[in-house]
Amino acid sequence: MNDLLEAKLTIARIKTQLLDLTGELIADESSDKKYGIKRLLAVIEYIDEHDVKVSDIQT
DSSP, X not given: OHHHHHHHXXXXXXXXXXXXXXXXXXXXXXXXXXXXXXXXXXXXXXXXXXXXXXXXXXX
């Protein structure tokens, strides 16, 4: 079970880093960033949809 919780924590850290990167892209003034922002948000949405709930992890 510890491995599953560690994996969940790792996914949460990745998601946080993706959100930080998305925020940086939003603040950036370059004109070709919309595609990158959409892709990053799609990855975050995928993680949210497919993430395992802690209550679903059985010992």
